[in-house]
Amino acid sequence: MSPTVRRRRLTAELKRLREASGLTIDEVAQDIGVSKSALSRIENGLVGVKLPVLRALFRVYEVTGQQAEFLERLSSQAAQKGWWQYFAAETVELDATKTLIGLEEEASTVNDFSLTFLSGLLQTRDYARAVIRGATLDASDEGVENGVQMRLRRQQRLGDLRLWSVIAEEALMRPIGGPQVMRAQIEHLIAKAQSRRITVQVLAKEHREHPGITGPFVILGLEPPLNLKAVYLEGNLWDACLEGPDEVALYERTFDVLRAMALSPQESLERLQTNLENFT
Known part of the structure; x- marks a missing residue:
C-alpha cells in the first residue's frame, strides 16, 4: 500500500x-x-x-x-517516502501530482480523458520526453529525464489496473517530437489498445463541441478498504485532486458522455491506423 x-x-x-x-x-x-x-x-x-x-x-x-x-x-x-519522491523536485513539485501517483499505485480503475497530450500511462519514452521538454519552461536535461523515468515507472501498474482512455483525435494529429516519434507513439497505442485490461476510444475530430473541451481529467477508483474515487485535473502551473462526491459524480457523468460520443474500440483502432498513416 x-x-x-x-x-x-x-x-x-x-x-x-x-x-x-x-x-x-x-x-x-x-x-x-x-x-x-x-x-x-x-x-x-x-x-x-x-x-x-x-x-x-x-x-x-x-x-x-x-x-x-x-x-x-x-x-x-x-510518513514514508513514495518512490516518486526520490526523483528531482521539479518533476513532482505540485502536491496534487504526488497525490495522483500515490493513488495510481493502488487504483483498480483509471478513466482518462486526453485532450492535448496522451495519458502518461500510454506514452512512449520519446513522446514523454518531447511533451515534458515542451511543456516545462527552463527544464534541465536531468529534470526532463527524471520526468520521463517517472512516467515509465508509473506504467508498471498497467498489468494490474483497468484503464479506459478516451482520446480527442486532435491529440493524435499533433506531431509531438516529430513524425518519427509520433508514428512510434501511435503504434504503441495500437498495441496497448488490444490489451485485455486497456480500452482506447478516439473522440473523432468531427465532434467540435463536447463536454471535455475545457481540459483533460483522470478519474481514479480504489477498492475497499479505502473505497475512494478521486478526480485529477492538470494545468501548466496548477493541478488539483478532487474527492468530493458531487465533484466526482460530475466528472463520471462527463466521462460517460465522452465515451458514448467516441468511436467504438474497434472503430478507434481503425482511426488510429488512419492517423498512423499521416506520419509516414
Whole structure:
C-alpha cells in the first residue's frame, strides 16, 4: 500500500471516529489544542498527523489497545517516502501530482480523458520526453529525464489496473517530437489498445463541441478498504485532486458522455491506423 493511500486510510478512520463520537471539528480541535483548519486538513488527508496529535485524538475518541497500535503503525507508514519522491523536485513539485501517483499505485480503475497530450500511462519514452521538454519552461536535461523515468515507472501498474482512455483525435494529429516519434507513439497505442485490461476510444475530430473541451481529467477508483474515487485535473502551473462526491459524480457523468460520443474500440483502432498513416 502506498504512503498516500495509507494516509487516506488513516485520516478516513480519524474522521469516522470523530463522527461516531458525536463531536464537531471545532470541539475536537479546541480539546487537543490545534486550530480547526489544522484538524480539517488532517481529516482531508492534506497533511500528515504527528504522533502527539494522534495520541491526543486517541484520548478524545477513547481509542486504546490494538486499534491504537494499528493506527500508530499506519501513521508511521504514511510518513514514508513514495518512490516518486526520490526523483528531482521539479518533476513532482505540485502536491496534487504526488497525490495522483500515490493513488495510481493502488487504483483498480483509471478513466482518462486526453485532450492535448496522451495519458502518461500510454506514452512512449520519446513522446514523454518531447511533451515534458515542451511543456516545462527552463527544464534541465536531468529534470526532463527524471520526468520521463517517472512516467515509465508509473506504467508498471498497467498489468494490474483497468484503464479506459478516451482520446480527442486532435491529440493524435499533433506531431509531438516529430513524425518519427509520433508514428512510434501511435503504434504503441495500437498495441496497448488490444490489451485485455486497456480500452482506447478516439473522440473523432468531427465532434467540435463536447463536454471535455475545457481540459483533460483522470478519474481514479480504489477498492475497499479505502473505497475512494478521486478526480485529477492538470494545468501548466496548477493541478488539483478532487474527492468530493458531487465533484466526482460530475466528472463520471462527463466521462460517460465522452465515451458514448467516441468511436467504438474497434472503430478507434481503425482511426488510429488512419492517423498512423499521416506520419509516414
